[in-house]
Amino acid sequence: MMERRIFGVETEFGIRYIPRGLGPLAPEEAARKLFKPVVDSWRSTNIFLPNGGRLYLDVGSHPEYATAETATLRDLLAHDKAGEYLFNDLVNQAQDNLEAEGFDGRIFLFKNNVDSAGNSFGSHENYMLERKVEFSRLVRSLIPFLITRQIMVGAGKTHPSGPPEWSGRPLGPQNEPSFSFSQRADHIWEGSSTATTRARPLINTRDEPHADASLYRRLHVINGDSNMSQATTMLKVGATDLVLRMLEDYYPLADFEIRDAATALRVISHDLTGSARFSLADGSERSAVEMQRHYHAAACQYVEAKGPHHEDVPYILDLWDRALTAIETGDSSGIDTEIDWAIKKKLLDAYISRGASGYDDPKIQQLDLAYHDIDPDRGIYNVLNRKGLIKTVISESEIDRAAIEPPATRARIRGSFISAARAAGEPFTVDWVHLKLNSRPQLSVMCKDPFAVENAEVASLIEELQQKKSTVWAPPFI
Ligand SMILES: Nc1ncnc2c1ncn2[C@@H]1O[C@H](COP(=O)(O)OP(=O)(O)OP(=O)(O)O)[C@@H](O)[C@H]1O
Numbered sequence: 461m462m463e464r465r466i467f468g469v470e471t472e473f474g475i476r477y478i479p480r481g482l483g484p485l486a487p488e489e490a491a492r493k494l495f496k497p498v499v500d501s502w503r504s505t506n507i508f509l510p511n512g513g514r515l516y517l518d519v520g521s522h523p524e525y526a527t528a529e530t531a532t533l534r535d536l537l538a539h540d541k542a543g544e545y546l547f548n549d550l551v552n553q554a555q556d557n558l559e560a561e562g563f564d565g566r567i568f569l570f571k572n573n574v575d576s577a578g579n580s581f582g583s584h585e586n587y588m589l590e591r592k593v594e595f596s597r598l599v600r601s602l603i604p605f606l607i608t609r610q611i612m613v614g615a616g617k618t619h620p621s622g623p624p625e626w627s628g629r630p631l632g633p634q635n636e637p638s639f640s641f642s643q644r645a646d647h648i649w650e651g652s653s654t655a656t657t658r659a660r661p662l663i664n665t666r667d668e669p670h671a672d673a674s675l676y677r678r679l680h681v682i683n684g685d686s687n688m689s690q691a692t693t694m695l696k697v698g699a700t701d702l703v704l705r706m707l708e709d710y711y712p713l714a715d716f717e718i719r720d721a722a723t724a725l726r727v728i729s730h731d732l733t734g735s736a737r738f739s740l741a742d743g744s745e746r747s748a749v750e751m752q753r754h755y756h757a758a759a760c761q762y763v764e765a766k767g768p769h770h771e772d773v774p775y776i777l778d779l780w781d782r783a784l785t786a787i788e789t790g791d792s793s794g795i796d797t798e799i800d801w802a803i804k805k806k807l808l809d810a811y812i813s814r815g816a817s818g819y820d821d822p823k824i825q826q827l828d829l830a831y832h833d834i835d836p837d838r839g840i841y842n843v844l845n846r847k848g849l850i851k852t853v854i855s856e857s858e859i860d861r862a863a864i865e866p867p868a869t870r871a872r873i874r875g876s877f878i879s880a881a882r883a884a885g886e887p888f889t890v891d892w893v894h895l896k897l898n899s900r901p902q903l904s905v906m907c908k909d910p911f912a913v914e915n916a917e918v919a920s921l922i923e924e925l926q927q928k929k930s931t932v933w934a935p936p937f938i
C-alpha cells in the first residue's frame with residue numbers, strides 16, 4: 461500500500477459576460493479576453509506556472525486550472541483555492557481591458573458544473589496508485605463508493621421545474637421545484653471508460669500515469685462536483701483516499717456492485733433523505749446512507765487498527781459521520797458551515813422562509829449560481845466566509861503562498877525551473893514529467909518520480925540560468 465499518495469485536482473470553470481447597455485459577448489469571446497494577459501506574456505493559452513500548476517483554455521470556453529501534484533491534503537486544498545485566486549486576477553485584468561475597449565458589462569467566473577444551457581463541465585480528481593495493485597478490482601470496488609459519496613460532498617443544485625425525467629421515469633414529484641445533492645450526477649452515464657467526454661463515466665481508465673509507468677498508475681475520477689468549501693474538498697478527497705487505502709490493503713469491504721450506475725447516481729442525488737433504494741448486481745437493494753454507513757464504519761475500524769496516516773484523519777471521519785447523521789435526521793445544522801450543499805440549502809431556505817416563492821424563484825436561482833462566483837467580494841460563498849459562516853481548514857496566507865510557490869513534490873523542480881527560465885528570458889517547454897530549454901533540445905530532463913523535490917540536472921540548469929538573469933527583463937507571470 462502507498463504510505464504517501466500524490467493528489468491533484470483539475471477544475472473547469474464556467475464563464476459568462478453580462479452586458480449592461482451594450483451587446484453581449486459569447487462565452488468563447490469572453491474566455492479569449494480572459495486569457496489575453498496569459499497570451500501576451502506566454503504566447504500560449506496552455507501554460508505551466510511557477511507554482512507547478514497548469515492553466516489552460518481548451519477548445520470550447522471552459523478555462524481550466526490543474527493543481528500541481530501535491531503529497532498532502534492541505535497542500536491540495538491550498539493549491540485548489542490558489543487556482544480561484546489566479547483566475548480572479550485574470551478576471552480583474554480582463555475587466556480593465558474590456559472597459560478600456562468600451563464594453564460596459566462584467567465577466568463572471570463560476571466554479572460549478574452546469575451552465576445555464578444545461579451543459580456540464582467537470583472537476584477531476586487524480587490519485588496516484590501503485591501499479592502492482594490490481595486496477596480492475598480496485599475500480600470495480602471503488603465505483604459504489606463514488607456513486608454514493610455525493611450525499612456528503614455534492615455542491616447542491618436547485619431544479620426550478622423539479623427533478624428531470626430519467627429513462628422515462630420521474631426522479632421525484634414533477635413540476636415541483638426541488639433541490640438535489642449534486643450538480644454533476646445528472647450528467648454521468650456509466651461506470652468506467654477510456655473516454656472522458658463522449659460516454660462520460662465516473663472513472664476515466666486511460667493509462668497516463670505522469671510518472672514511472674512500471675511503478676504507478678493515476679486514477680482519474682471525473683464524477684465529483686466542484687467544491688467551494690475547503691472542508692467539503694477535504695472530506696471528498698480524504699474519504700476517497702481512505703477507501704483506496706482499504707482496497708489497496710485488501711481490508712474487507714462489502715461487495716456493493718450497483719446494477720445501473722447512471723440511474724443510481726440520479727436517484728441518490730434527488731433524494732434528500734438518503735433512503736431511496738436502488739438495485740445491486742446481486743438483486744438486493746440498498747440506500748446511499750446504508751452504503752456510506754458501511755464505508756464509514758469500516759474506515760473507523762481500519763484507522764483504529766492501523767493508526768491515522770495524517771493529521772486530518774480524525775476530522776474527516778467525524779465530518780463524514782456528521783454528514784450522514786444530518787441526512788438521517790433531516791437536520792443539517794451540524795454541517796451547514798462545512799458541507800457545500802448544506803451551506804447553500806440553508807441560505808436558500810432562509811430566503812424562502814422570508815418570502816421567496818420557492819426553489820424556482822429567480823432570486824433563488826441567482827443565489828444558487830452566485831454561490832459559485834469566484835469573485836472574493838461578490839461571490840456568495842466568499843461573502844458567507846467573510847461573515848464567519850464558513851469553517852475553513854487552511855489560512856488565507858497558505859492560499860496566497862500556493863499561488864506562487866510549488867508544493868513539496870516534483871512540482872518544486874518544475875516550478876523553480878520555470879521561474880529561473882522566465883527570469884532569464886529563456887524559452888522552455890515543460891509538461892508533468894519533462895522539462896527542457898528550447899535552446900538545448902538534446903538536454904530534456906525527465907522527472908518520473910512525483911515525490912522527488914530535487915533533481916541534480918535541473919539544479920545545474922537553474923544555476924546557469926541564474927547567471928544570465930540580471931540582463932533580461934521578465935514580464936509578470938500572469
Ligand atoms: N503521478 C501523478 N499521480 C496523480 N496525479 C498526478 C500525477 N502527476 C500529475 N498529477 C495531477 O494530474 C492532473 C493532470 O492534469 P491535466 O489537466 O494535465 O490532466 P490530464 O488528464 O493529463 O489531461 P487533460 O485534462 O488534458 O485530458 C493534475 O492535477 C496533476 O496535479
Ligand SMILES: [Mg+2]
Pocket residue numbers: 470524526
Ligand atoms: Mg485536465
